[in-house]
Amino acid sequence: MTPTSSPWSVENPARAAAPLAGDTRYDVCVVGAGIAGLTTAYLLADAGKSVVVLDSKSKVAAGETEVTTAHLAWVIDDRFTRVAQVRGDEAARLAAESHQSAIDLIEAISKRERIACEFKRVDGYLFPGADGPDALRDEMVTMTRLGLIFERVDRVPFPANASGPALRFPDNGQFHPLKYLSDLAAVIRMRGGVIHTETRVVDIRSGAPCTVHTDTGRTVTAGAVVVATGSPFDTGTTMHFKVAAYMTYAIGLEVPAGYVKHALYWDTEDPYHYVRTTPIEGGKDLLIVGGEDHKTGQASDQPERWARLEAWTRERFPAAGAVRHHWSGEVFETPDGLGMIGLAPGWRQNVYVITGDSGMGMTHGTLGARLVSDLILGRTNPYAGLYAPSRWAPSALKTLLEENVNIAAQYTDWLTGGEVKSADEIPPGQGAIVRRGLTKLAVYKDDRGGVHEMSAVCPHLGGIVQWNPGEQTWDCPCHGSRFGCTGEMRHGPAASDLTPIEQPAPAGT
Numbered sequence: 285m286t287p288t289s290s291p292w293s294v295e296n297p298a299r300a301a302a303p304l305a306g307d308t309r310y311d312v313c314v315v316g317a318g319i320a321g322l323t324t325a326y327l328l329a330d331a332g333k334s335v336v337v338l339d340s341k342s343k344v345a346a347g348e349t350e351v352t353t354a355h356l357a358w359v360i361d362d363r364f365t366r367v368a369q370v371r372g373d374e375a376a377r378l379a380a381e382s383h384q385s386a387i388d389l390i391e392a393i394s395k396r397e398r399i400a401c402e403f404k405r406v407d408g409y410l411f412p413g414a415d416g417p418d419a420l421r422d423e424m425v426t427m428t429r430l431g432l433i434f435e436r437v438d439r440v441p442f443p444a445n446a447s448g449p450a451l452r453f454p455d456n457g458q459f460h461p462l463k464y465l466s467d468l469a470a471v472i473r474m475r476g477g478v479i480h481t482e483t484r485v486v487d488i489r490s491g492a493p494c495t496v497h498t499d500t501g502r503t504v505t506a507g508a509v510v511v512a513t514g515s516p517f518d519t520g521t522t523m524h525f526k527v528a529a530y531m532t533y534a535i536g537l538e539v540p541a542g543y544v545k546h547a548l549y550w551d552t553e554d555p556y557h558y559v560r561t562t563p564i565e566g567g568k569d570l571l572i573v574g575g576e577d578h579k580t581g582q583a584s585d586q587p588e589r590w591a592r593l594e595a596w597t598r599e600r601f602p603a604a605g606a607v608r609h610h611w612s613g614e615v616f617e618t619p620d621g622l623g624m625i626g627l628a629p630g631w632r633q634n635v636y637v638i639t640g641d642s643g644m645g646m647t648h649g650t651l652g653a654r655l656v657s658d659l660i661l662g663r664t665n666p667y668a669g670l671y672a673p674s675r676w677a678p679s680a681l682k683t684l685l686e687e688n689v690n691i692a693a694q695y696t697d698w699l700t701g702g703e704v705k706s707a708d709e710i711p712p713g714q715g716a717i718v719r720r721g722l723t724k725l726a727v728y729k730d731d732r733g734g735v736h737e738m739s740a741v742c743p744h745l746g747g748i749v750q751w752n753p754g755e756q757t758w759d760c761p762c763h764g765s766r767f768g769c770t771g772e773m774r775h776g777p778a779a780s781d782l783t784p785i786e787q788p789a790p791a792g793t
């Protein structure tokens with residue numbers, strides 16, 4: 285299979301930055317340079333705060349933000365019916381309003397800063413999947429009760445296989461996330477903000493001030509720290525009980541311009557399919573289709589998942605051309621479908637977190653940036669209670685327990701045998717788990733037959749990683765840490781690589 289790629293990758297010098305080179309002091313240290321972290325830095329720098337952003341990758345917006353599909357939706361993907369059941373009608377109405385405010389903010393920033401990011405207002409459509417029209421009916425009832433604007437239409441405007449009524453929601457949005465964030469990084473610097481890449485944070489000490497320790501031993505002292513790392517890094521173990529890591533898959537196919545109405549589409553299935561288009565060169569559109577979610581580290585059939593997405597797409601869009609991109613990435617679900625945004629729970633003075641994107645991280649990250657900036661600036665924010673990470677929703681207990689029983693079950697991997705007996709059984713370019721005595725090894729064989737052995741034990745909280753053949757990564761089934769094929773940390777919450785195993789020296793040396 286060809287390597288994965290998302291359509292958003294842009295080469296822009298503003299994405300590059302130097303690593304942190306000395307101990308420094310700022311008003312605010314933001315950890316993570318995705319949409320959540322960069323928007324936070326922008327808002328705080330604009331308000332006159334001195335801000336530094338630290339990211340472990342070599343460029344900004346190279347985490348999940350680079351592999352998004354960038355729907356800007358105010359319609360909650362877990363559906364208003366679910367949010368209203370778990371948190372009540374007022375919370376569900378506020379959730380809609382908060383995501384609308386996030387789309388407004390992206391539009392306002394792109395206008396104010398003259399960022400050419402293809403921002404556009406579009407309709408959203410919820411259409412029935414294989415599970416039939418009941419879910420649609422429930423959502424209509426709930427949205428009517430909440431006073432939210434929608435219209436029932438006879439069918440979703442797909443060229444083929446568009447069965448049954450659908451719901452249309454006005455005033456959603458779409459944009460090019462990397463064009464937006466590359467330019468936003470440049471604006472942050474113009475406002476006095478500082479960005480360091482290739483700087484991994486390994487420890488955050490809360491307090492007044494807080495101290496942020498990095499992998500090179502350099503520290504940042506700051507009045508406040510914002511953890512915008514996607515998965516919640518170093519914000520207390522309880523956060524890992526509240527946030528569950530899922531993989532989601534996407535493909536991009538060329539279609540004639542105008543063949544598909546520019547809009548956001550998603551169906552009622554679980555996991556749901558999601559669809560949008562984006563203009564590409566030659567006056568054509570790229571049709572982007574996503575879905576096939578599963579818990580991170582708990583599936584190894586990635587090629588089949590992309591193939592199923594393609595088959596689903598061709599049934600509805602028969603004129604679609606070849607698949608130009610296929611890729612996957614991680615989203616973080618919460619028991620009530622709403623982000624976890626605000627002061628980190630427990631005694632973490634001045635440490636704030638933006639996590640639990642629930643597949644709506646473009647808007648969650650943006651409204652999270654506004655919320656956390658308001659808290660740091662001492663302003664009131666109407667959504668602070670809705671998203672408070674310390675919240676407790678008794679009606680979400682069942683989901684919370686199911687997720688944590690699933691996590692606990694992953695630790696039984698310690699007891700099972702290896703997937704193969706030795707590296708001899710692993711084809712080049714692939715990896716597998718090998719048991720050696722009491723330990724489990726993550727063994728990768730490179731294309732030239734070189735064998736790389738690492739401990740399969742995740743440095744976060746000891747889960748056993750699993751090979752992901754689609755992305756050539758080792759994925760932890762417990763809280764979603766991901767590592768490159770030779771063990772380098774790609775995504776937290778782990779803060780270090782898989783431990784390499786020394787190869788025994790050849791006999792006679």
Ligand SMILES: Cc1cc2nc3c(=O)[nH]c(=O)nc-3n(C[C@H](O)[C@H](O)[C@H](O)COP(=O)(O)OP(=O)(O)OC[C@H]3O[C@@H](n4cnc5c(N)ncnc54)[C@H](O)[C@@H]3O)c2cc1C
Nearest residue numbers: 316318319320340347348349352353355485613644645646
């Ligand atoms: C296939 C796919 C489709 C999606 N579609 C949509 C969609 O249509 N609409 C939508 O709203 N959302 C969507 N999402 C979700 C959305 O993309 C993410 O929620 C969002 O990009 C997360 O942004 P973020 O800034 O929180 O995290 P990220 O973009 O992941 O940024 C976090 C950053 O933190 C850095 N970091 C992590 N740990 C450390 C550390 N210890 N030290 C220093 N740096 C660290 C990482 O390097 C990374 O750059 C999708 C996601 C995927 C994977």
Ligand code: FES
Nearest residue numbers: 742744745760763
């Ligand atoms: S991510 Fe927590 S144990 Fe691996």
